[in-house]
Amino acid sequence: MVQTARWISRPLQLFESCQRRYGDSFTLRIARIPEMVITGDPGAARAIFGQDRDNTMAPGRTLVLEPVMGPRSVLLLEGAEHLAHRRLMLPPFHGERMRAYETLIAELTDREVASWPRGRPFKLHPRFQSLTLEVILSAVFGVEEGPRREELRELLRRVLRMTASTRMMAFGLFTRQLGRAGPYRSFQKLIDRTHAALATEIGERRADPALDSREDILSLLVAARFEDGSAMDDSDIRDQLMTLLLAGHETTATGLAWTFDLLFRNPEVMESLRARLGDDEGHEYVDAVAQEALRVRPVVPQVGRRLGKETQIGEWTLPAGTDVLLSIYLLHMQESLYPEPQRFRPERFLEGGPEPYSWVPFGGGVRRCLGAAFAQFEMRIVIERILAQVRLSPASDRPERIVRRNVTFSPKAGTPAIAETATLPRVGVLASPAGDRS
Numbered sequence: 001m002v003q004t005a006r007w008i009s010r011p012l013q014l015f016e017s018c019q020r021r022y023g024d025s026f027t028l029r030i031a032r033i034p035e036m037v038i039t040g041d042p043g044a045a046r047a048i049f050g051q052d053r054d055n056t057m058a059p060g061r062t063l064v065l066e067p068v069m070g071p072r073s074v075l076l077l078e079g080a081e082h083l084a085h086r087r088l089m090l091p092p093f094h095g096e097r098m099r100a101y102e103t104l105i106a107e108l109t110d111r112e113v114a115s116w117p118r119g120r121p122f123k124l125h126p127r128f129q130s131l132t133l134e135v136i137l138s139a140v141f142g143v144e145e146g147p148r149r150e151e152l153r154e155l156l157r158r159v160l161r162m163t164a165s166t167r168m169m170a171f172g173l174f175t176r177q178l179g180r181a182g183p184y185r186s187f188q189k190l191i192d193r194t195h196a197a198l199a200t201e202i203g204e205r206r207a208d209p210a211l212d213s214r215e216d217i218l219s220l221l222v223a224a225r226f227e228d229g230s231a232m233d234d235s236d237i238r239d240q241l242m243t244l245l246l247a248g249h250e251t252t253a254t255g256l257a258w259t260f261d262l263l264f265r266n267p268e269v270m271e272s273l274r275a276r277l278g279d280d281e282g283h284e285y286v287d288a289v290a291q292e293a294l295r296v297r298p299v300v301p302q303v304g305r306r307l308g309k310e311t312q313i314g315e316w317t318l319p320a321g322t323d324v325l326l327s328i329y330l331l332h333m334q335e336s337l338y339p340e341p342q343r344f345r346p347e348r349f350l351e352g353g354p355e356p357y358s359w360v361p362f363g364g365g366v367r368r369c370l371g372a373a374f375a376q377f378e379m380r381i382v383i384e385r386i387l388a389q390v391r392l393s394p395a396s397d398r399p400e401r402i403v404r405r406n407v408t409f410s411p412k413a414g415t416p417a418i419a420e421t422a423t424l425p426r427v428g429v430l431a432s433p434a435g436d437r438s
């Protein structure tokens with residue numbers, strides 16, 4: 001029970017203390033989830049992701065995510081069905097298709113930055129949550145400004161608030177079997193209303209004669225076909241929309257919040273960044289800053305798998321059927337992979353980059369994040385647009401503490417900052433990004 005409480009509220013500290021006592025791999029028992037092996041071994045990501053087609057997901061994922069994402073979510077499907085969904089969903093998140101969202105993200109960022117107070121403290125994390133939600137409403141849902149967008153925004157905000165709560169998570173783990181009582185019933189009502197709103201959007205999109213000329217991801221999903229020529233039905237699409245919202249919103253907002261917290265604690269990096277903005281070298285440096293931030297503060301600090309065959313991790317030989325949780329955080333803190341691992345040094349990513357399977361903030365194998373390229377693209381545009389318009393400084397001397405919000409780990413105080421208007425002479429317009437490197 002004590003272990004479960006620590007796993008829910010402070011897992012990184014729990015893992016670090018276990019690592020100090022038992023080494024890079026150890027076992028843990030959590031309520032309602034079978035015993036699992038936790039590992040931050042330097043070779044663990046290669047061992048697990050290298051054979052990912054044989055693995056399945058660890059059981060905890062479904063328990064926590066299914067009530068809100070739905071049973072057809074790509075995050076929860078397995079085997080051939082999972083791969084077919086990935087193939088169908090990946091194109092809009094890559095290459096030219098993805099770059100079509102550049103102007104949109106830049107404009108939404110500019111609008112967001114314009115609303116920030118000048119000269120007095122405010123919290124960055126909620127501002128980034130609001131921005132990434134707007135990006136999803138436009139790029140993924142394709143909903144225009146107006147009462148429909150407002151209704152959907154409000155419903156989705158409430159869903160996001162409820163899913164972020166650790167209390168709800170504990171409640172889900174311990175009491176779901178008691179039936180749809182108390183907070184769980186109001187949660188279910190909210191999900192039902194949100195599903196109804198999404199059903200209307202999907203229905204209208206199907207009937208839209210201009211469907212082919214639309215660029216939002218919902219339209220692309222409606223028009224897309226599996227390899228056998230069949231299409232996704234409405235409940236399938238709805239589950240993917242909920243998944244993209246939940247997987248893509250909080251994660252990117254939190255990645256941005258941590259990036260600025262780390263820049264605040266490392267003013268020399270902030271200055272290098274500002275000095276290089278506006279040219280191609282600048283884009284590379286911004287990407288390196290975001291990559292280093294996702295290394296030091298991986299937003300999703302662990303991913304699970306049930307091993308499909310016997311696997312060697314460090315000195316351990318794990319039989320097929322073992323549940324393994326790869327601690328991305330412990331892996332990213334390995335001295336052998338990253339000298340002075342606690343130091344925030346983006347240059348690491350300019351000097352040839354990390355070894356394969358040593359930088360895994362987006363997971364890996366057949367379940368690697370579908371939105372990895374999109375998220376890094378979005379982070380780059382947002383960071384560049386912000387620095388072009390305001391000079392941000394920390395509103396607190398203390399580095400942020402880490403707090404769990406469901407599967408993500410966020411800055412506890414919300415990254416308090418102060419913005420002053422500042423125009424960098426060399427960054428008038430957004431230069432064209434050099435392309436994603438994931």
Ligand code: HEM
Nearest residue numbers: 075247248251252255300303362363364367369370371375
């Ligand atoms: C900084 C931002 C993000 C981080 C750190 C992140 C991280 C992750 C991680 C760790 C996984 C699990 C991978 C695994 O099990 O190996 C994942 C899966 C996923 N992510 Fe992201 N993500 C981010 C942004 C996004 C965005 C913007 C989207 C889409 C809008 C997205 C959509 C997904 C989907 C659909 C999956 C499920 C993939 C599958 O199971 O096949 N993510 N993400």
